Amino acid sequence: MIHFDQVSKRYESGHEALSQLSFEVPTGEMAFITGHSGAGKSTLLKLLGLIERPSQGSISMDGKSLAKIRRSGIPKWRRQIGMVFQDHRLLMERTVFANVELPLVIGGIAKPERARRVRAALEKVGLLAYERQLPDTLSAGEQQRVGIARAIVARPTLLIADEPTGNLDPQLAVEIMGLFGEFQQVGTTVLVASHDLPLIKRMKKRVIVLDHGRLVADLAAQEVL
Numbered sequence: 305m306i307h308f309d310q311v312s313k314r315y316e317s318g319h320e321a322l323s324q325l326s327f328e329v330p331t332g333e334m335a336f337i338t339g340h341s342g343a344g345k346s347t348l349l350k351l352l353g354l355i356e357r358p359s360q361g362s363i364s365m366d367g368k369s370l371a372k373i374r375r376s377g378i379p380k381w382r383r384q385i386g387m388v389f390q391d392h393r394l395l396m397e398r399t400v401f402a403n404v405e406l407p408l409v410i411g412g413i414a415k416p417e418r419a420r421r422v423r424a425a426l427e428k429v430g431l432l433a434y435e436r437q438l439p440d441t442l443s444a445g446e447q448q449r450v451g452i453a454r455a456i457v458a459r460p461t462l463l464i465a466d467e468p469t470g471n472l473d474p475q476l477a478v479e480i481m482g483l484f485g486e487f488q489q490v491g492t493t494v495l496v497a498s499h500d501l502p503l504i505k506r507m508k509k510r511v512i513v514l515d516h517g518r519l520v521a522d523l524a525a526q527e528v529l
């Protein structure tokens with residue numbers, strides 16, 4: 305269970321990106337975070353990844369307060385979270401295999417186990433045949449799938465994705481969102497920031513709507529028409 309309790313985030317510029325945000329996401333649920341540009345979607349996900357800290361309020365996951373995690377504990381925290389970005393942030397001079405392997409290297413997983421898990425993750429996103437290639441020989445959609453494989457390879461309990469389909473054509477976007485749905489089906493909690501309303505409606509998952517940093521609507525999956 306993720307719990308945001310009266311969370312506000314004011315950047316050093318003085319801008320309040322999130323205001324008194326409270327909501328819960330049960331373990332294993334998939335939810336979209338939507339809202340206009342600047343509504344605070346990325347900020348919300350950054351708080352979960354401990355890329356930013358709240359100015360007020362508290363965030364917890366499975367009863368553990370994120371405020372208690374110090375700087376030295378951040379790498380360990382991030383190992384249980386998979387993060388996907390719009391600009392996938394792949395290492396272009398490393399192979400697809402090496403990119404996906406990276407979180408496992410950082411996590412100290414032994415080599416044979418790494419190879420097994422990397423191949424399982426690549427198979428999941430349909431890219432096993434590409435493991436020796438460099439990312440820039442792949443299409444945009446394929447590169448995004450490498451980013452997703454990297455995010456799930458360490459079997460995170462929480463997957464967060466910030467506009468993961470922003471650069472993709474509609475058909476590819478549907479496929480990528482479908483992949484997130486599959487991860488949810490195997491028990492991962494999935495939070496996706498997106499402003500692609502037609503695609504969100506199609507997915508029929510919970511939708512949390514932000515407006516100028518405030519939560520203005522929270523629709524259960526069955527309310528999404």
Ligand SMILES: Nc1ncnc2c1ncn2[C@@H]1O[C@H](COP(=O)(O)OP(=O)(O)OP(=O)(O)O)[C@@H](O)[C@H]1O
Nearest residue numbers: 315316317319321340341342343344345346347348
């Ligand atoms: N590091 C920062 N310093 C100052 N202000 C910031 C910072 N990051 C974000 N903001 C501001 O906070 C507000 C929320 O930004 P955020 O990126 O969370 O919105 P968003 O909903 O993800 O927008 P978009 O859809 O355009 O990515 C915006 O007004 C933005 O300019």
